[in-house]
Structure formats: C-alpha cells, structure tokens
Amino acid sequence: MAGYFSILLVLLTVGSGLIWLIDHLVYAPKRQARLAIAQGASDTQLDDDVIAEIAPEPAIVENAKSIFPMIAAITIFRSFIFEPFQIPSGSMMPTLLDGDFILVEKYAYGIKDPVWRSKLIETGTPERGDIAVFKFPLDERIDFIKRIVGLPGDHIVYRNRQLYIKPKCDEGQSEVNGLTCGEYNKIDVDIVNRDEFKQGPMQLVRLTEHLPNVEHDILINPEVLELTDRYYQQPGTRRDEWVVPEGSYFAMGDNRNNSQDSRMWGFVPDENLVGRAVFIWLSFDFDNGPDSILPGWVPTGVRFERLGSIQ
Structure with missing residues (x-):
C-alpha cells in the first residue's frame, strides 16, 4: 500500500x-x-x-x-x-508496540527514487542494532520492520534463545565493532522483569540485550519450544546458523518468539531497505475489552510517555 x-x-x-x-x-x-x-x-x-x-x-x-x-x-x-509508518503487530515488542506511529529516516541508507527504488546517492549502510524498515523479500508489496543484528559476512547463530555473532574481519584484525574476530561472540543479556508482558496466559521474560554499542530490550517466552524446523536452511550451514551474504543483512524482531524474521525467510537485500526508524510521534492504546461497544480499531487512549526517539 x-x-x-x-x-x-x-x-x-x-x-x-x-x-x-x-x-x-x-x-x-x-x-x-x-x-x-x-x-x-x-x-x-x-x-x-x-x-x-x-x-x-x-x-x-x-x-x-x-x-x-x-x-x-x-x-x-x-x-x-521522512516517511510515517504505523506499527501493525507486536513483533518488535517491547521496543515498539502495536499502535505506535513512527517516523522513518528515508535517507539513512541511500537516496532512492520513489517509483523504481533505484539508489541515486549513497549516504550510508545499516549499523548493527539499527531498527530498519524494508520491503519483505518474499513479497515486496509489504513493509517489514525489524532490528539489524547481522552485517554482510557475519556468521549468526541463534540457539537455545541465545544470539551469537562471529563478525567478518579483515586479515590482521583482532576485533571489529566491539566483537572478537575468529570466534562466536555470545551476546550478553540481563533480566529486567518477568511479569510485564504476556502472550496469552504465558508470562514473557523481558531482557536487556547488549549488542556492541547498542543496548535494547527483548522479550522471550521460556514456555514455548523454538520452531527450528521452520528456520530458513541456508546451504552448507546448520539449521540454526547463517552466513550473511555480501549486500544483505540479518534482521530479527525484539519479540523473539513472536516474530517472522530472517530466521524463517533468510536475508534482507540492500535494495529492499527503506530507511531507519528514529522517532515515535504518536502512540495509541487499544484496550477495548470483549464487552466494549467500541470496535477494536478505535483507540481508547494516547500513550504520551512513549513519544520520543527509538532505541
């Protein structure tokens, strides 16, 4: 649309x-x-x-x-x-909620013509931890929003709800962007709480994930199994491992057990990138219960506390 x-x-x-x-x-x-x-x-x-x-x-x-x-x-x-977008689902919770209206910085990853989307001017590339809007690789009519966790050449492992990154390094480098070369770096997490969010009757665990130079919160559901049988199988790698091709990125939702992302369908090509999410300018609460006379799409309040820059 x-x-x-x-x-x-x-x-x-x-x-x-x-x-x-x-x-x-x-x-x-x-x-x-x-x-x-x-x-x-x-x-x-x-x-x-x-x-x-x-x-x-x-x-x-x-x-x-x-x-x-x-x-x-x-x-x-x-x-x-800048282009406005509305968050349509909970795949980026707790960072972005259903009902958030955001601004996307269109020039962050290159200036493109608005019809054919060919790149006119190079302005930059995604950094690890960016929240990016992109055209869904399997259906480019749909806009997706996820967090960039893997850069071109990275080896990514997501196993037992834990993220590991082996960065691409040039010869002689011992460290790149805060990650040690030649090994899989375990991305540390700290528990924030266990009772703030729910998925149906199940409590979600909120954790702070420490990507290099970026700290952000994620949600984990410890009561459900990882759907590894649905993971995208890249030739030559194990089912829960991926090597990011040149010119592509590995993107994941912050709501790790409720996100269709690169684990399921593969990589985000550079040409599919739309821009970087930078600001929440409006946020509606939709708290219409089953007994409410209002339709579900009618907002019941404004979440003023959510307005501001996106981390």
Whole structure:
C-alpha cells in the first residue's frame, strides 16, 4: 500500500506540474495577448469579471497551480526525508508496540527514487542494532520492520534463545565493532522483569540485550519450544546458523518468539531497505475489552510517555 501511495504522489506531482508548465509556456501567453488587445480597445481598466470572460483560466489549470506546490513538497519530504509508518503487530515488542506511529529516516541508507527504488546517492549502510524498515523479500508489496543484528559476512547463530555473532574481519584484525574476530561472540543479556508482558496466559521474560554499542530490550517466552524446523536452511550451514551474504543483512524482531524474521525467510537485500526508524510521534492504546461497544480499531487512549526517539 505504501508503494502504491508513493507512485500516486509522484503521478500527481508530475501531472499537476506538467499542466502548470504547459499552460505557462503555451496558453497563458495567448490569454495575455487577448487581454492586451481588449485593453487597447478600452478607455478604462478592465475589471476582474471582464478579464475572466475574455481570457478565462481553465479549472484544471487553476487546480493544478493550487495543488502542485503542496503535493511536490509532500512528495519530496516523504520520498527522501521522512516517511510515517504505523506499527501493525507486536513483533518488535517491547521496543515498539502495536499502535505506535513512527517516523522513518528515508535517507539513512541511500537516496532512492520513489517509483523504481533505484539508489541515486549513497549516504550510508545499516549499523548493527539499527531498527530498519524494508520491503519483505518474499513479497515486496509489504513493509517489514525489524532490528539489524547481522552485517554482510557475519556468521549468526541463534540457539537455545541465545544470539551469537562471529563478525567478518579483515586479515590482521583482532576485533571489529566491539566483537572478537575468529570466534562466536555470545551476546550478553540481563533480566529486567518477568511479569510485564504476556502472550496469552504465558508470562514473557523481558531482557536487556547488549549488542556492541547498542543496548535494547527483548522479550522471550521460556514456555514455548523454538520452531527450528521452520528456520530458513541456508546451504552448507546448520539449521540454526547463517552466513550473511555480501549486500544483505540479518534482521530479527525484539519479540523473539513472536516474530517472522530472517530466521524463517533468510536475508534482507540492500535494495529492499527503506530507511531507519528514529522517532515515535504518536502512540495509541487499544484496550477495548470483549464487552466494549467500541470496535477494536478505535483507540481508547494516547500513550504520551512513549513519544520520543527509538532505541
């Protein structure tokens, strides 16, 4: 849907701009010429009603001139600077909740044209720990949001609810980005609480995960089995191990037992990246119980405490 909206904005911008330009270059001078002839034949200044009768401006031109600046500004802002998104699920809990409205920095991973999404200008690449929005590799009509945990060349292991990373290192390097070269680095976690979140009747454990240079919270359900039989099987590796190809990234949801991510479907190609999530600008609470007269999509409150930068 977001992709179709981008195309619609571009078409509206180009269409209204062309109408304005063609009128300015071709038809407006002809109207001015008619007005000059009429003014020369009159002893008094022509009023607006007479001008509108002699050289009327077509309604389509008037509308194009009025909407073009606004549509162009929206298209530029949304395509190249920031784009709003709504969080539709709980796969990024506790960092992002269903009902959060976020801003995504579109220029973080390169400036791309809004229709074909080809990269126009290189501006940067994802860093480990970034929360990235990207086109779902199996269906690019859908936008996904996950945390980047694996960079190109990394070896990733997720076993017994524990993340390990063996980083790609150049010859002679002993450490890269806070990870030791040549070994699988266990990513440490600390328990925050066990009673804040639930999945049905089951309590979720909230932990702080210490990625290099980034600390963030995750959720683990200790009462369910890991669905390793559903993991993406990369040729030449074990079922719970992956080697991130060049030009791709390994992404995981913070709600580890309730996230369809790279463990299930593979890697995020660089060309699928949309931008980096940076800010929560609005957050609605949907606490409509079974006895509520309101539909489930009607918000019951605003979570002002959630507004701010995303970690």
